[in-house]
Amino acid sequence: MTKVLMSGNDAVVEGAIRAGVDCYFGYPITPQNEIIAGMAARLLPLGRVFLQSESELAAISMVHGAAAAGKRAMTTSSSPGVSLMQEGISYLAGSRLPAVIVNIQRGGPGLGNIAPAQGDYFQATRGGGNGDYRTIVLAPDSAQEMLDFTFQAFDLADQYRSPVIVLSDGRLGQMMEPVELRDPPARKRVKKPWALTGAKDRDAFFVCSLRLPVPELAEHNRVLDKVFREIERREPRAEAYRTDDARLVFTGYGACARLCREAVDLLRDEGLKAGLLRPITLWPFPHKKLLASLKKAKTLVVIELSYGQMLDDVRLAVEGRVPIEFLGYAGGEAPSIKELVALGRKLLKKSSRKKASKGKRR
């Protein structure tokens, strides 16, 4: 199949069109402006819905309306805009409406800057808005995955009747790479018998998160929790790269995983046993897959473009089984591959020295 050179942001547009997005609503913000422009250029000629909203609050509410009407709806933004969308995401979750939200993360807090960062991990994986809910979070690490995951996010959203977040960053969004224009593996299209289409030959529906009587909301929360548990069972995804015999395992998602992969190859060239475990779903976090990658590991190194957010999930997964080292950057800075290699070398030598000295004492 032919490959086309395109940016991650353009790949999001391609993935959404291929997934059959019916309605897009968005508000401009760097570094995701190529997506909103791309959506306008592609959707309008197809006779599908594109509308630039007055704010991210409005954009996510428009998505809510289109989703309630049973259509495939999405929005995209970057960190400060996604903060404004938290209200709507909570309402989507409470109303059990499928929708796709792409976050091309930038530096924060506040206005921060427009450089790539990973400071929105907590917001994305902990629900982000008010109330007891989670959203599936997919973390691409290439332009190809920007296409594939955007496409797959629609299927996941429909299947679980839940908002799904694609958590990327400005580096992946702006970077040009060869992308195969393909439909990635799709799930069965689900019917939406709950959609608001007018109460013809049926009772009227009320699509809502509101449940004033305590037993009704308690039951609703139980139903939601069941869905979240099912997602936790069925949907964790991760990529294990050269981890089988690895004595040192890096873990990082998105742009960080790319850096780690290169560092792993360079360390292997030196005969050092390094590997990478890349979480693909950040929620549900791939606990088991992470543990499985640590069979031979003496050290786990967490790399993030933040001062430690995914680190919490890693600690929860590892529960003290191996020592964890952390390297974090923020504000648009990132580690160099050289730095990762040097860190890997140091840690691998330290752990083998420890082993040697243990041997001596015995």
Added chain:
Amino acid sequence: MIATEKKVFTRSPVLTPKITHYCPGCGHGVVHRLVAEAIEHYGIRERTVCVAPVGCSVLIYKYIDVDMSEAAHGRAPAVATGIKRARPNLFVMTYQGDGDLAAIGTAEIIHAANRGENISVIFVNNAVYGMTGGQMAPTTILGQKTTTTPTGRSANEGPPIKVCEMLSTMDAPSYIARVTVDKPAAVRKAKRAIITAFGRQLDNKGFSLVEILSPCPTYWRLPPVKAVKRIEEWMVHTFPLGVYKDKEAANADNKQS
């Protein structure tokens, strides 16, 4: 001889036969009936979607028998935009209070109106936040006492927002009117305005809004009869009744001259 009975009133089938939770003398119930009758008038119940607000009328879904969506506080015009754009054949309306529409949802209503979004908005102005217990609304009248303006609204808060006046400065809206429900004649007039507004959407003429001055006896701290009288004595001076924008009438005038 007993005269044969003449039926003078029937409950619209679009209205559910439930007892509302609204306080005695509240305007929401009357407005609900008018909305239901206007839906019945056009025979569009089976293709209507109403977006409920956050406010006392959040429970409107119990009383009007059409498909409904929730919206976050103030966001009803954006949710309605999403529904209407997704399914243009549906009749899409919002029902909003004055806190919902003119404070937290100001951006959403202005931009929906400015786009000429083909939706219909029922705007119930009772000059107070009913649901949260009688705080100042953006429409609270100067001097009016609320829990958050204990000595009366003053320069500290600024004067009330006049939504019809504001929105009628825009080019796109098709029909904008302010009515009330304080007397039978006014109720009939309000119904005609709602029917006109709904008709605009059905004719694809774009955005329409009917503001209804509505009593909130509970948080005006008045018995129902006095509360209703206050509309004429007091509210209409700040919020004059009338049609603020009517593009169709303007078009007809232009053709004649």
